[in-house]
Amino acid sequence: MAQGPVVAQGPVVAQVPVAASVPVVAQGPVAASVPVVAQGPVAAQVTVAAPVLVVERPRNEGDETSPDPHGEVTVERVELSAELAGGEGRAATADVAAYALWLGDDALILSQQLGAWIARAPELEEDVALANIALDLLGHARSFLRYAGSYDGRTEDDLAYWRDEPEFRCAWLFQQPNGDFAQTIARQLAASVYLFELYTALQGSSDATLAAIAAKAVKEVEYHRDHAVQWTLRLAGGTDESRRRMIRAVGDVWPYVGELFRDEPLIDRLDDAAVRPSTLQPAFDAVIAAVFAEAELELPTGPMSSAGGRRGAHFPTLGFLLAEMQVLARQHPGATW
Numbered sequence: 001m002a003q004g005p006v007v008a009q010g011p012v013v014a015q016v017p018v019a020a021s022v023p024v025v026a027q028g029p030v031a032a033s034v035p036v037v038a039q040g041p042v043a044a045q046v047t048v049a050a051p052v053l054v055v056e057r058p059r060n061e062g063d064e065t066s067p068d069p070h071g072e073v074t075v076e077r078v079e080l081s082a083e084l085a086g087g088e089g090r091a092a093t094a095d096v097a098a099y100a101l102w103l104g105d106d107a108l109i110l111s112q113q114l115g116a117w118i119a120r121a122p123e124l125e126e127d128v129a130l131a132n133i134a135l136d137l138l139g140h141a142r143s144f145l146r147y148a149g150s151y152d153g154r155t156e157d158d159l160a161y162w163r164d165e166p167e168f169r170c171a172w173l174f175q176q177p178n179g180d181f182a183q184t185i186a187r188q189l190a191a192s193v194y195l196f197e198l199y200t201a202l203q204g205s206s207d208a209t210l211a212a213i214a215a216k217a218v219k220e221v222e223y224h225r226d227h228a229v230q231w232t233l234r235l236a237g238g239t240d241e242s243r244r245r246m247i248r249a250v251g252d253v254w255p256y257v258g259e260l261f262r263d264e265p266l267i268d269r270l271d272d273a274a275v276r277p278s279t280l281q282p283a284f285d286a287v288i289a290a291v292f293a294e295a296e297l298e299l300p301t302g303p304m305s306s307a308g309g310r311r312g313a314h315f316p317t318l319g320f321l322l323a324e325m326q327v328l329a330r331q332h333p334g335a336t337w
């Protein structure tokens with residue numbers, strides 16, 4: 001039996017089966033996926049990021065310094081800020097922070113909505129696809145909220161979990177309920193086409209942090225847009241039932257699209273740091289028109305909702321969504337795991 005620790009130096013990416021009596025201690029940054037086999041048929045997956053993996057093997061029986069025979073896995077606290085886009089150490093102004101809050105809230109709420117489809121999507125592959133899109137959006141939200149919080153010293157978690165409903169600034173489109181799969185796809189089509197045009201333009205922002213976040217996000221949102229377009233065509237051109245549902249979904253979602261292109265007073269104060277929403281509508285309309293023409297769908301012509309998400313007036317479903325999203329942080333403030 002080997003004595004002492006076995007140390008793998010350098011980046012480690014490995015599947016390491018470890019017996020129940022072999023505790024694994026991750027020291028420093030480790031990039032490895034370590035399945036730890038407990039006694040009996042139960043297994044746990046531990047994933048951490050970085051360059052050193054230390055596997056401590058048990059010493060001889062009777063040795064008082066022997067580790068817990070049931071095994072132990074410890075992970076040092078991982079610094080997550082490296083995953084986020086944007087500059088470090090640069091605080092936002094009040095108006096830029098307010099704008100970043102708009103964008104962060106849009107992404108955060110849509111991410112939370114899509115997460116509800118995990119294990120409920122119509123295909124296994126769709127479970128994975130929607131989960132990945134939700135994670136992309138969560139990454140965008142974290143970057144924007146971190147930057148928004150730099151103005152007054154709040155963290156991304158403070159902004160996500162400790163604001164009440166009237167303090168959120170997300171547009172009503174992102175607050176629309178999932179409904180059936182067709183309704184989620186209709187919402188996703190409008191949201192992803194809008195976000196792609198927004199982030200494409202925002203890359204030219206005079207604010208370096210906003211431009212950096214947009215440059216990373218636009219690559220991911222391009223996939224989100226393609227995913228939504230393909231599903232729109234598939235549902236509209238599928239069975240009579242799928243087409244009926246897609247037509248109904250478009251009618252339900254489209255009244256909330258107009259709010260995305262309203263120029264609020266904040267935009268006038270930001271000059272070229274922000275993207276003027278109304279300038280995005282022609283490109284948005286062109287993409288939607290092409291998709292609907294191929295899908296043989298008609299663009300709804302009814303009135304648009306007055307909405308008011310940018311001013312803190314929200315769709316009735318947002319409060320329930322926030323209650324679910326925030327309950328753990330509020331019930332156990334300061335908890336770590």
